[in-house]
Amino acid sequence: MMQPILSARGLVHNFGEGPSAVQVLKNIDIDILPAEVLLLVGPSGSGKTTLVHILGHLLRPTAGKITICGKSTETLDEDRLAELRLQHFGFIFQAHNLFPMLTATENVMVALDLMGVDKDVARVRAHELLGSVGLGHRVDAFPAELSIGQKQRVAIARALAADPEILIADEPTAALDSENGLKAMELLQALARNGRRAVVIVTHDFRIFQFANRVLHLEDGRIVDKPPESSHSFGAGSAS
Template identity: 50%
Template sequence: MSATVLTLEDVRVTYGEGAAAVHALNGISLDVRRGEVTMLMGPSGSGKTTLLQVMGCLLRPSAGRVRLFGESLEGAALAALTELRRRHVGFVFQHYNLFPTLKAWENVAIALDLRGAPRETLRPRALALLERLGLADRAEHYPAELSGGQKQRVAIARALAGQPVLLLADEPTAALDGATGQAVAASLKALAHELDCAVVVVSHDPRVLPYGDRVLELEDGRLKSDRRHGGNAHA
């Protein structure tokens, strides 16, 4: 059995109050394990991104409990949550969110700098990560000079720079063509297994489903199904 990284217990997120209240998450309970790629599927408005924000310590749930490595995050200060993200979480965004004024390797190195890596190690470590993702020859290029797939791989390299135990990807293939999207999904799966980190991918792209070890389906803020490839399905 893989080690549990993150546990959610009856998590609820409500925006607004009274009659205008919107319940984005309605009692989600799940755990996320190392070395596993979890696909988070569901229609628009089902709460996928909100769930990802809660998992990434970016959003406090209105109710319920989030545990990282068994430790409850309830009542944790903003600074403490920021520290947790820096130490343990990596993000990959739909629109890459690369820094347009920095070259590819510098985008990766910023994440290393955030973790306090020594200056002299920034460039070699960033280049090694880009090489791992097949982008060694694009290291000196600015994001505007890269294709969508290349940008996303730079974003993945940046997310991996901090050696996260939890990698959260929000629609990482949505802006990519089919082949490139599948290549990115394959990279995520390979890295999850190779680095033994937990990967959660929010997507409504059915072509990436085969790259998940587990598929969670959300509907109206509730967990509709929890299936493992080659394993049992839980409703």
């Protein structure tokens, strides 16, 4: 049986304290496997974004345990958590979060600089990463000169800087039309299969269900047994 890259058991998260505390996650168990595309779906407020922030160690759970490659992370201090995020995770956000005054190459180099990579080496690596996502011809373009789909690809290239085992994407197709959404998902699916990494996606977009190895549905802070409608296709409208 394939061993998980990440396992979480008994995740609970509360916002606030005392009588006014709101429990957003309620005893979540989850395994993330190599080479899979895992979708997290559910209504707004169901806890999807909170869950991926905890899985990506951007947020500590109120209770529960997470292991990465078999090693527990619950006792790590903030410095070690920052190192862990750099080593194991790549993050892709709906808004891309590109620096407008930096070229595509320089936006990718920002992530490599955080890893302490020499500037000349980082530039070569950034060009390689941009080439791998089909932007080898746009390495010197600024974000304002790129289409929305191309900006998303720069964000994906940046997320790949450390060759992470887990890519976490929050609504990566929400701002894309059907054609660019299809291309983005084909790329993410290939990165999962070819790199033996996992891709975890928070989405409301029924069009991308066909790319998933698994779909987990969250409702009121719990994972529920509620498979998505199989009738939705990529050509259908997006539910955002």
